[in-house]
Amino acid sequence: MFGITDIGLFFAGTIAIVLLPGPNSLYVLTVSAKSGKRIGYGAATGVFFGDAILMILTALGAASVLHTTPVLYAIVRWAGAAYLGYIGIKMLIGAYRSLTEFRQDKSELVNNLTASLAMVKEITPLGAARKAFIISLLNPKAILFFLSYFVQFVDPAYPYPQISFLILGCIVQACSLTYLSALIFGGIKFARAFSGRRILSSVMTGAVGLMFLAFAVRLTR
Secondary structure, three states: OOOEOOHHHHHHHHHHHHHOOOHHHHHHHHHHHHHOHHHHHHHHHHHHHHHHHHHHHHHHHHHHHHHHOHHHHHHHHHHHHHHHHHHHHHHHHHHHHHHHOOOOOOOHHHHHHHHHHHHOOOOOHHHHHHHHHHHHHOOOHHHHHHHHHHHHHEOOOOOOHHHHHHHHHHHHHHHHHHHHHHHHHHOHHHHHHHOOOHHHHHHHHHHHHHHHHHHHHHHOO
């Protein structure tokens, strides 16, 4: 439908990717725990619009390449496979190192987060949105990731690939907003719930790393 293939696999992969901590989610968690839900949703709004711009640029660029230069599109697919494979290997190495290093005290994550909260100045919802928006846009790797991830779920024969890319982007945004809402309402309690569970974190990171490697192999076919 709409030139999208394996939408169930895309949805499952998106959930796994969204759950991994990144600068956007950590910022939303920090400001919401410090200043409340209203500020947290301001930050989430900034993340939403920042990611939306990156996804639109990705969709328009990829669709243009698909229609005008099939050879270049094939090169993009192989480059995307290499990039996803690189990310997957890095995540597997990180998961292994996390399991083999000395186990930190269970309260360390909470203590670190609490310390960071003390450094966050009082901010308005608009200020939080603006800062989160900038954080999103200052991540040029996001475009490369979106392109590498989205391209394997779009049928090259579909005449309107822009629609395919935009629908996939909407799915990612819906999953992201749901997760950010959980962070906003959970705040510091969310951090405490997962503090010290290095094995769980490492297993999850390793699983997503393997998923990226599988996606990389899929792109080469």
